[in-house]
Amino acid sequence: MYLTEEEQKRYRRQIIIPSIGEEGQLKLKKSVVFIAGVGGLGSVSAYYLTAAGVGKIIMVDRDSVDFGNLNRQILHWTDDIGKKKVYSAKEKLLKLNPNVNIEVLEADIRQENIISLLGDSQIIVDALDNIEGRRILNKASVERGIPYVFGGVDGLSGMVTVFDPSETACFECVFPRAFRKTEEIGVIGPTPGIIASIQAMETIKIILGMEGTLKNRLLFFSGLDMNFREIKLEKNPECGVCGKRWEKKWERYT
Numbered sequence: 001m002y003l004t005e006e007e008q009k010r011y012r013r014q015i016i017i018p019s020i021g022e023e024g025q026l027k028l029k030k031s032v033v034f035i036a037g038v039g040g041l042g043s044v045s046a047y048y049l050t051a052a053g054v055g056k057i058i059m060v061d062r063d064s065v066d067f068g069n070l071n072r073q074i075l076h077w078t079d080d081i082g083k084k085k086v087y088s089a090k091e092k093l094l095k096l097n098p099n100v101n102i103e104v105l106e107a108d109i110r111q112e113n114i115i116s117l118l119g120d121s122q123i124i125v126d127a128l129d130n131i132e133g134r135r136i137l138n139k140a141s142v143e144r145g146i147p148y149v150f151g152g153v154d155g156l157s158g159m160v161t162v163f164d165p166s167e168t169a170c171f172e173c174v175f176p177r178a179f180r181k182t183e184e185i186g187v188i189g190p191t192p193g194i195i196a197s198i199q200a201m202e203t204i205k206i207i208l209g210m211e212g213t214l215k216n217r218l219l220f221f222s223g224l225d226m227n228f229r230e231i232k233l234e235k236n237p238e239c240g241v242c243g244k245r246w247e248k249k250w251e252r253y254t
C-alpha cells in the first residue's frame, strides 16, 4: 500500500508531524474503525477520523434524523430530516474524503449481532447514549481483544477513557452498577464536540502506537467551570466481564 499524490497533499499537515510521518499515515490508511452510533458523538469522531484518512470506517445506527438532533449532531442538516442517520452521515463523509471506505449498517447493536457488525474492525469507538449498548460494546472489546474508546456526555459535562482488554480496566470494572437513565438527557452541542474530538485523537494515537493515551485514566470534562479532572482506573479482578475467572469462558469464543 502507498499514498497517492492527492493523499500526500491532503494529509500534508499531519504527515509533517514527526510522530506520524508517511509511515503513520499508511497505518491510518490500513486501519478499520468501528463507530457505534451516528449522533452527537459519532458525527464528530467520524468527521475527524474521515478527515485524517482512516482506511475504513464501519458505522452503525438505526435512527432517522429529526429536528431535535440538529443542535449537536453536526453530520445531519435540516434537509436530512427523516433520512436514516447512517446515509446522511455517509453522504457528508464521502464529500469530505472520498478516499475513505465508509461502510454503514442500519441496525440495532445487540449481543447477538455485535461480532458480525464489527467485521474486521480494530478499534471500537463508543458514540452511544445508553448503558445497555455500552455493555455490549465492552463485552465485544474483551472477547475480540480490541480497544474500546469510551465517551459519554450529559449537559455541559462529559467523560472519556480508553479500555484496552489486554492492559486496562474494562467498562464493567468501572461502572458495574450503571443503569439506564429514564429521563431524557440534555446536551449542548460543544459537549459531544469536545468529548468526541478526544475520542478521535485517542483512536488515531492507538492506531499509530503512540504513548500517552487515556488507558487506565478516566478524564472528566466540566463545561460549567471549564476544567478537566482525571481519576486512575484499576482492573477489578472479580469483574464479571474481564476478571480472571472469566478468561476461560471467553477463550471458548475466540
Ligand SMILES: [Zn+2]
Pocket (backbone or CB within 6 Å): 169, 170, 171, 172, 173, 174, 235, 236, 239, 240, 241, 242, 243
Ligand atoms: Zn472488567
